[in-house]
Amino acid sequence: MIRKVFYFSALAIAISCSANAQSIGIFEGQGDVGNVKPKGTATYNAQNQQYTLTSSGANVWGTADAFHFLWRKIKGDFILTANVRFLPRKGASEYRKVGVMVRSNLNAGSKHVDVATHGGKLVAMQYRAKENDSTRQVISKVENADVIQLERRGNKYRMWVAKQGNPFTVDSMTTDAVEDEAYVGIFLCAHDAKAVEKAVFSNVRITVPNKLDFKPYTDYIGSNVEILDLATKNRRVIYQYNKSIQAPNWTRDGKKLLYNQDDLLYTYDLATNKPTLLNTGEVKRNNNDHVISFDGKRLAISSFGVRGGPDGGRSIGYVVPITGGEPKRITTVAPSYIHSWSPDDKAIVFMSTRNGNSDIYSVSPDGGTETRLTTDPAYDDGCEYTPDGKYIYFNSVRTGHMQIWRMKPDGSEQTQVTHSEFNDWFPHISPDGKFIVYISFLQNEVGPQDHPFYRHVYLQRMPISGGKPEVIAYLYGGQGTINTPSFSPDGKQVAFVSNTDLLFPLFPIEYQKK
Structure with a gap:
């Protein structure tokens, strides 16, 4: 009996490699970036396809970061989307951050672009254009966003953010900071080196969009x-x-x-x-x-x-x-x-x-x-x-x-x-x-x-x-x-x-x- 093969063999190889790297959901690896004590964690609930991260870490800002990161290597354009929420903790910093990120490497001072929602109202696209350089940001008009998206098309990055139920508000910038092949994933930072925060990510999708020159009704993804x-x-x-x-x-x-x-x-x-x-x-x-x-x-x-x-x-x-x-x-x-x-x-x-x-x-x-x-x-x-x-x-x-x-x-x-x-x-x-x-x-x-x-x-x-x-x-x-x-x-x-x-x-x- 001939049965349908769901994927190309190339994808089967990719899945095998991910499994060897102890994959979690759609991601290949996890780890702390910078100085994070105690060690952060990431778990995956296969039934509801949700991720839970725990992390300490002083900040994702300045010239060096400290946070927990769940990632996979991606080359080229992508759209990374997630619904995010902090789990309540008394005394948590209003500057704790949960978000989505693309990063050149796993070093504390790596070039990166992220979209982060804070424990307070602030939502921003943060970026470091040079290794170990200062971090800059584009602040969204939307506050307390719980639906966040980072899109890369060439050297253009767009931040899409919304409160669940509302349409996105979009901000964009152009930078050549991050290499074509980079680490893409979800992250959590406590903004307090002595505290541990926990956040839940749902509806997490890494979308690789169609090529710009694709032919409608001929080229399918x-x-x-x-x-x-x-x-x-x-x-x-x-x-x-x-x-x-x-x-x-x-x-x-x-x-x-x-x-x-x-x-x-x-x-x-x-x-x-x-x-x-x-x-x-x-x-x-x-x-x-x-x-x-x-x-x-x-x-x-x-x-x-x-x-x-x-x-x-x-x-x-x-x-x-x-x-x-x-x-x-x-x-x-x-x-x-x-x-x-x-x-x-x-x-x-x-x-x-x-x-x-x-x-x-x-x-x-x-x-x-x-x-x-x-x-x-x-x-x-x-x-x-x-x-x-x-x-x-x-x-x-x-x-x-x-x-x-x-x-x-x-x-x-x-x-x-x-x-x-x-x-x-x-x-x-x-x-x-x-x-x-x-x-x-x-x-x-x-x-x-x-x-x-x-x-x-x-x-x-x-x-x-x-x-x-x-x-x-x-x-x-x-x-x-x-x-x-x-x-x-x-x-x-x-x-x-x-x-x-x-x-x-x-x-x-x-x-x-x-």
Whole structure:
């Protein structure tokens, strides 16, 4: 039996080397930098994928540092992200520091750049441009940040910081201080040589972004399938693949995820952590727009037609049994992208571009007459029924940038829902009908009608009755991250995909051969 090998052999070698270096989670090593007594420690909880550091140390400042560091060697560009929090201790210094860092070496006076949040209010990007030189800093306007990110692109460094739930505030600087290959990791400093502090790091990700000259829809980077706990905002990577996985979609029994990979559809068993190919017959160019019927018995999929065929290789809508089989075509015009079933399973809504206009249509799961629901000349997409069937939510660019809208199932009462600074796509409604989760692209990175791969994005949650949106995840992703209904059946979790050019495994990997 031939089974899928999850990673290239080069990555397998890297994992082996990390294990020999007593790796902790995604990191290769740990140790005290400078004079730290008693010795600092770092532990990893594999179940929730969180790290706990303890450290003394006088400071990360001046011409010499003293702190505990958990690291791995990285070459080139990266994005290092973490949620951080100090564990309470009476008498702790307001200048104690917890953060993320890139460092030339493990000497006390090494060149470095870090993003640190202090025990008081201060949050700053600190840097030492020369060995044993003085430390300088760029102070953020955000205080008490608990989501921090350090990004390096060439010689440009950016500090992204936020209070959990709010968008990032970004500051940048340019320096050639740190070498291309350097130590990247998380750190803790007590700011008191006689004290010991403890901090917890969650949602720690080292992302290697796409190359700047990559070709969209031709060059793909690796994928993390993640599950987010909505109560705690803690994320776990459950599966990794060295190319593109897109659009995880929870089955109605909560036991599996459905996603597309390499133009095919797979189900991923959450109990056994095993993917299984889903039979879609002769339809083998499946894309990331697919949705399960409310009764859980059927699957509506979108698949690109035969190249050079009558549909010009463009996307077509089909219905197939949830267990697999030969799909039945249900849409008449390509391109058509399937998005949602009605709660009574009698209608399917989809986006189709016709006569140069992208609108939302409905059709029976058996095919037949199609009904046009939107007629605005602006781009409309991403349609999804509420669980009670009273509304269809969708995204539209009719205000000038992409926002979330809603309408009645007959297309009436079209009303704008979000009024944000972002381009908001793909609204998904919680099973209890109380919340919307959607993906937001930054306007300075993405045009209003585009939703590309490999960008800085947020997952946001908003009460369906209205109110302030809340950022629930900060990630590098985009196209394919959350195209399909992504809530678990109990509404407590959301599945999505993040991306990185180099995978750092967060769970045990079994390598299989032919």
